[in-house]
Amino acid sequence: xxxxxxxxxxxxxxxxxxxxxxxxxxxxxxxxxxxxxxxxxxxxxxxxxx
Numbered sequence: 001x002x003x004x005x006x007x008x009x010x011x012x013x014x015x016x017x018x019x020x021x022x023x024x025x026x027x028x029x030x031x032x033x034x035x036x037x038x039x040x041x042x043x044x045x046x047x048x049x050x
Contacts, residue, residue, distance in 0.1 A: 012020070021027045032040075 021030055
């Protein structure tokens with residue numbers, strides 16, 4: 001079986017990972033910061049047609 005390069009890439013150690021993402025609250029905050037770096041901005045003039 002070929003080596004998975006993603007699995008063996010350099011990165012954070014397990015303790016570093018757990019410090020940043022170890023709880024659901026920390027993980028959600030990291031996802032939010034990555035998705036909305038300037039804070040959440042709602043879509044303006046959005047019309048939902050059901």
